[in-house]
Amino acid sequence: MQFDRLVNERYSVRKFTEEPVSDEEIQKILDSIYVAPSGQNKQPLRVWTIRSKDRLEGVKRITKYHYNAPLTIAICAVPEEGWVRKSDGSNHSVVDAAAATMQAWLMAEDIGLGAVWVSDFDTNLQDEIFPEMKGTELVAMLQIGHISPESKPLGWHSKKRDRSEMFFEL
Numbered sequence: 001m002q003f004d005r006l007v008n009e010r011y012s013v014r015k016f017t018e019e020p021v022s023d024e025e026i027q028k029i030l031d032s033i034y035v036a037p038s039g040q041n042k043q044p045l046r047v048w049t050i051r052s053k054d055r056l057e058g059v060k061r062i063t064k065y066h067y068n069a070p071l072t073i074a075i076c077a078v079p080e081e082g083w084v085r086k087s088d089g090s091n092h093s094v095v096d097a098a099a100a101t102m103q104a105w106l107m108a109e110d111i112g113l114g115a116v117w118v119s120d121f122d123t124n125l126q127d128e129i130f131p132e133m134k135g136t137e138l139v140a141m142l143q144i145g146h147i148s149p150e151s152k153p154l155g156w157h158s159k160k161r162d163r164s165e166m167f168f169e170l
């Protein structure tokens, strides 16, 4: 899809079909994460593909916002590996994870899938449900799948702040 259309037509998809996401599609999404920019190119990320019935049950336990998607890609930051700005000690690993998440989301859309970024999960359950992620900060659980014909954006998708509140010229 043309990039300006992709950016302007993207919305959070919260209704998926049961059709699985193919290996090729998953690979494309992972590749988009792999080439994402990061502070000082440190790439402080760990990424988990979750698609087995068993582990998707874990996703359902950790968040109610799973939308029965057939695929979750969990994007985690590794703070010890992140670039830290000297002047204020700000660790940028979560920023890097966010940039990678956005690349994955747009790639999913570009190949005809839908996705929603989910951060509202229970962090207290993370170590129990996903012990493999220990020591990382789970930033996003991208719920991905084929878009249901009934899918539509939520009302607030088009509710935008007035541009004058956001954009300034110095």
Ligand SMILES: Cc1cc2nc3c(=O)[nH]c(=O)nc-3n(C[C@H](O)[C@H](O)[C@H](O)COP(=O)(O)O)c2cc1C
Residues within 6 Å of the ligand: 010, 011, 012, 013, 065, 116, 117, 118, 119, 120, 121, 153, 154, 156, 157
């Ligand atoms: C950091 C972040 C966290 C989000 N967490 C959730 C979530 O936990 N559950 C959910 O349904 N949507 C979540 N969303 C999707 C937002 O609700 C959505 O992007 C926003 O309402 C704008 O709608 P749109 O994506 O359709 O344009 C999240 C989005 C971002 C960027």
